[in-house]
Amino acid sequence: MVTLKQLAKELNVSISTVSKALNNSEEIGEETIKRVKELAALYQYKPNKVALSLKQNKTKTIGVIIPDILNHFLAKVLFGIEREAVKYGYNIITCISNESLEQEKEGLRLLANGSVDGFILSVAEETQEKKEIEHFKRTISQGLPIVMFDRVAHDVLCDKVIVDDYDATYNATKSLLQEKRKNIVFITSIDGLSVGKLRERGYTKAILENNGNQPMVLKIKKKDDQQKKIMSFFKKNKNIDGVIAADSSSGIIAINTAIKLGLKVPKDISVIGFASKSDSYHTIPQLTTIRQHAKEIGAQAAQMLINRLQNKPVEEDVKTKIVKTSLIKSKSTL
Amino acid sequence: MVTLKQLAKELNVSISTVSKALNNSEEIGEETIKRVKELAALYQYKPNKVALSLKQNKTKTIGVIIPDILNHFLAKVLFGIEREAVKYGYNIITCISNESLEQEKEGLRLLANGSVDGFILSVAEETQEKKEIEHFKRTISQGLPIVMFDRVAHDVLCDKVIVDDYDATYNATKSLLQEKRKNIVFITSIDGLSVGKLRERGYTKAILENNGNQPMVLKIKKKDDQQKKIMSFFKKNKNIDGVIAADSSSGIIAINTAIKLGLKVPKDISVIGFASKSDSYHTIPQLTTIRQHAKEIGAQAAQMLINRLQNKPVEEDVKTKIVKTSLIKSKSTL
DNA sequence: GTGAAAGCGCTAACAA
């Protein structure tokens, strides 16, 4: 890479003249500007990002810590973050915490050394279980703002972008109840997450409001064979006529299992699941889904962080944005 | 963040003494080292990454340019890259090209300014269609090595990690032929990609080798309704008894469609598809899959790049590694 | 054993 120094030497002017010329400074003569720019173009000069970062004490880089990149929702949020960030000239450094507290801490530590100007993250499962928040607080007190999304640590004072998980399952369940479904099961493989708990509560609330109904929850562990678990549950509970799935694969598997057992979907049983549009194509009939607008969540998170980074006046008030889910009716409900 | 300067001032020693002490230099007295380290620990001193990068003229950061983060395979490769990179102390800056040539160029341009030491990338669809490679060559000639994976530009001289696409479909097709399948269709939604073409060729070769058989290819465009396309194809070709799917959703939809039409899988029809383990759980019976070992591909790519970055002696010979696919038999084949 | 000084590439206040 060419440097200002080299250009200056070749042009027989000083480094600062070159610098100013390239930045269209008023101080420099037209003729000089032209000469400088021509040589710069010839050599494809690009200002060294690292030097700029050091000088200006900001990197225009955002650290993103994500629990699981293979999770379609999280990947889509990352996509949203990236799209929004590039608009403002920011880059994204990604760390994957693998749902591990230790790796989450490590990610923060590794990047909190001047590599990034701030963080966007979703809290790892283990972190939520152990309720650890010190590492977040420490990072913030070091002057690096954090924006949390989806799985947030409520006790950390920072900007947040969340989903209306509780309302989403409450409304979805209500809609199945309106279909006169009597035995609606809630299937979850994300019991350990804050959002998983909220989703369960929304479902439970709706069920209990309906006189005489009792909530019924099927919890699946990560290491379980989901297909087997759901199959054996369906076999034991022949009267199931509705499913609310807290995660996409539970919803997909529920439909396929019902069909395998000879049930008609949605005539005999309705299924609603948290899932993306592309997931909904993985079943026939197509899954009625609760959409989280992942990309939008990412964009909002990026905006909040960038806003905080650029507004020097210390805004002390943290904000929490709620990106509402949409219930997209398809063919797996009446 | 504390700097060496601040520590030095507080300790009444020079900056260089502090620096050396923290790096356990032989030159510095034990007592001094102890004092320095204690204060550094107290203030949680971390060497400024940006300053180090500037000084050492390397960032220990890898630029990854990915066509589509929502593609499960590509996301998994990214995961593999990240895992391997952190082992060696490298960070990952991710750009998403969105299958667009322009954005791919932009990503390279944006990061080829000292932000990264090298690139790992998979070529965007538009780039492959237009056969553009100048931007890759330019980047390499600027001293930034590139490692390409999966979708590679053969005419660019650089390290590559690829999959045995041709052999994979050839063998998969052979295995269906051995099941005495007579009418095997190849379904693809990635016709425009180099890997898509290779997969089709492997299938065609195997079919043609079997006397009397003729290849049959169903091409689906991104904007098409995959479910409808496959359904109407199946209705028009009632004799189909085998499917080779070039992408995961085609395989999943093929199974569900067959079942919807009253066919028994795998009794009446066998299905094999490029897909991951988690995809295979999205159908009953589970999909027999061609696995690409995405994480391994990412790890290999990262290793190749890091190796090149660390071996100063200019290794002029570029390498191409092939990570072989595995055919994992499950319940959608005999 | 410790410190001064140069330099990585850049910007900007100040000098000429």
Place this chain on the structure above:
DNA sequence: TTGTTAGCGCTTTCAC
């Protein structure tokens, strides 16, 4: 209009 200088945070050579 152009050049000199200092400084961002760090390492490292060379002097003391």
